[in-house]
Amino acid sequence: MTATLPPAEIATGVMTWLSEFGDALAAGDPAAAAALFTEDCFWRDLIAFTWNIKTMEGPAAVEEMLAATLAQVQPSGWRITDGEEPADAGGVVEAWIDFETAAGRGRGHVRLRDGRCWTLLTSLYELKGHEEPQAPGRRPKGVQHGAIRERTTWLEGRQQEASELGVAEQPYVLIIGGGQAGIGLGARLRQLGVPTIIVDKRGRPGDQWRSRYKSLCLHDPIWYDHMPYLKFPDTWPVFSPKDKIADWLESYTKIMELNYWPSTEATSAAYDEAAGEWTVHVERDGQRMVLRPKQLVLATGMSGKPNQPSFPGMDEFRGDQHHSSAHPGPDAYRGKRCVVVGSNNSAFDICGALWENGADVTMVQRSSTHIVKSDTLMDIGLSALYSEEAVAAGMTTDKADMVFASIPYRIMAQFQTPLYEQMREKDQDFYDRLEAAGFDHDWGDDGSGLFMKYLRRGSGYYIDVGSADLVANGDVKLARGQVDHLTEDAVVLEDGTELPADLVVYATGYNSMNGWAADLISPEVADRVGKCWGLGSDTSKDPGPWEGEQRNMWKPTQQQALWFHGGNLHQSRHYSLYLALQLKARQAGVPTPVYGLQEVHHRS
Numbered sequence: 001m002t003a004t005l006p007p008a009e010i011a012t013g014v015m016t017w018l019s020e021f022g023d024a025l026a027a028g029d030p031a032a033a034a035a036l037f038t039e040d041c042f043w044r045d046l047i048a049f050t051w052n053i054k055t056m057e058g059p060a061a062v063e064e065m066l067a068a069t070l071a072q073v074q075p076s077g078w079r080i081t082d083g084e085e086p087a088d089a090g091g092v093v094e095a096w097i098d099f100e101t102a103a104g105r106g107r108g109h110v111r112l113r114d115g116r117c118w119t120l121l122t123s124l125y126e127l128k129g130h131e132e133p134q135a136p137g138r139r140p141k142g143v144q145h146g147a148i149r150e151r152t153t154w155l156e157g158r159q160q161e162a163s164e165l166g167v168a169e170q171p172y173v174l175i176i177g178g179g180q181a182g183i184g185l186g187a188r189l190r191q192l193g194v195p196t197i198i199v200d201k202r203g204r205p206g207d208q209w210r211s212r213y214k215s216l217c218l219h220d221p222i223w224y225d226h227m228p229y230l231k232f233p234d235t236w237p238v239f240s241p242k243d244k245i246a247d248w249l250e251s252y253t254k255i256m257e258l259n260y261w262p263s264t265e266a267t268s269a270a271y272d273e274a275a276g277e278w279t280v281h282v283e284r285d286g287q288r289m290v291l292r293p294k295q296l297v298l299a300t301g302m303s304g305k306p307n308q309p310s311f312p313g314m315d316e317f318r319g320d321q322h323h324s325s326a327h328p329g330p331d332a333y334r335g336k337r338c339v340v341v342g343s344n345n346s347a348f349d350i351c352g353a354l355w356e357n358g359a360d361v362t363m364v365q366r367s368s369t370h371i372v373k374s375d376t377l378m379d380i381g382l383s384a385l386y387s388e389e390a391v392a393a394g395m396t397t398d399k400a401d402m403v404f405a406s407i408p409y410r411i412m413a414q415f416q417t418p419l420y421e422q423m424r425e426k427d428q429d430f431y432d433r434l435e436a437a438g439f440d441h442d443w444g445d446d447g448s449g450l451f452m453k454y455l456r457r458g459s460g461y462y463i464d465v466g467s468a469d470l471v472a473n474g475d476v477k478l479a480r481g482q483v484d485h486l487t488e489d490a491v492v493l494e495d496g497t498e499l500p501a502d503l504v505v506y507a508t509g510y511n512s513m514n515g516w517a518a519d520l521i522s523p524e525v526a527d528r529v530g531k532c533w534g535l536g537s538d539t540s541k542d543p544g545p546w547e548g549e550q551r552n553m554w555k556p557t558q559q560q561a562l563w564f565h566g567g568n569l570h571q572s573r574h575y576s577l578y579l580a581l582q583l584k585a586r587q588a589g590v591p592t593p594v595y596g597l598q599e600v601h602h603r604s
């Protein structure tokens, strides 16, 4: 164990490194800069150097990236962030840093080992000359004092904008999908002065949450879930019921003054390279319109495109059957025989609610699932960054997001595994009971648990809020195996097991977001951009090769002017900043040469 250094010495070490690093960059010397990194280093860049979301692994990759970007980026002003003391955690010195580039201002985080950089995070948070009009210092006045003839009120201005945008004036950005992702990004673009329209086929903002099964509450706690700019009030519950979050999102679109078109379905989109714009056909309240944005964002939901299985006999089945996304809730199924195919979050939530309402419930487990108890996950997995205690200790949402972002994906599993070992130990009793009930439980391919599963494949887990015990104690019956076919009144598994059913719910997950591009644009474009999500970890449902960042999310794709946005509330909040800045830079004519545009290895 390395002895901890005194604070002054820690700060001096960081300042020395920053100064040498800054000098090498100012001298345009990528090799000298790369020599300041350890052999096993990582540099994660969120659009500051690469106009991409990219992690460079090893000094050679650092040098190569700098050789390609340095002349244009012109970084300077490397310093420790005011008020942030560097700290030494067992031989790794950590510090928050600020810097500038020719285009904007950045912040980041550095971890030093023996005076050399092990991990570096650089991120751009604002563009010079395009700073957001917000406090401190730039809050809009909201009024023009004086005597002004024919003054336009705020309301008149808003009404005029709403009536003209998309009709007399084309939006620069069109966001298809007005869930939390679309509106969070829309809010940032509004603050950046980018004319934007958000279209959603549903009738009201928040309807995607309203339409989900009625027992649903967010599985993540409030500190993880804030939208950009507008925090939930202190009276808000830790776990938001779905209709409450829906109402919050609806209010958000108003408060943040978004140009949100409800009941508007995008039906097709095509890119005209010569004109540098999209032609997007939409039906707004049944009326056909054409929009011509320069940039198109698909915020159509990572959990929005149901993976609907097809089993022989489905057409003969006489009961109700639907995908989990269409499950109305348990009310109609009291006393009925319900078979839920799947064993992840939705499956457990739906089984629990059906059981609570007096249904006879069977879960069909087709492959292993990872389960953690909600309290345990909050306590061991999230509390250091997203909790009441973290807030009390001075942790802000922004800072927590940056801490998370500072851990390179390649080594994140090794940070996560010990946490899940603690969780296993804490709830060993529970896992013993689950396994005794025949439940096939896993901890992820490499034992790294829930968050890595989420990043790699976006599925394969349940955050237990009570339903797992129903399976463990047999109240919800468990059947294991693949579905072979359906009969008029039963689900039949491959081993011949027959499960009589009045209702079958297919809790079989969701498809990759590039499927939306296939539907709206063309299968060729969907194939060209390739699979969305996953890291290339070569674990289940996340095939290699290693890609190092989430495929296609929040960054340039192989289709010019096409972007994907989404994820959970935390990711939507944090990464919408970088997507908004990439779009703003293009609108403002700031050069945005993309370094290391991702290659496509998988189509879906």
Ligand SMILES: Cc1cc2nc3c(=O)[nH]c(=O)nc-3n(C[C@H](O)[C@H](O)[C@H](O)COP(=O)(O)OP(=O)(O)OC[C@H]3O[C@@H](n4cnc5c(N)ncnc54)[C@H](O)[C@@H]3O)c2cc1C
Binding pocket: 176, 177, 178, 179, 180, 181, 182, 199, 200, 201, 202, 207, 208, 209, 212, 216, 217, 218, 219, 220, 264, 265, 266, 267, 299, 300, 301, 302, 303, 304, 346, 520, 565, 566, 567, 568, 569, 570
């Ligand atoms: C059951 C369940 C529980 C979840 N729990 C949590 C949780 O606890 N915490 C968390 O952070 N995340 C959770 N998620 C994941 C994620 O946060 C949600 O799926 C969330 O709704 C994603 O937001 P989004 O804006 O990316 O997409 P969505 O909310 O799916 O919104 C996409 C929108 O696109 C619209 N759309 C699609 N096609 C078109 C078109 N052609 N034209 C116009 N509009 C279109 C849809 O109408 C929809 O409103 C959960 C997901 C599910 C399914």
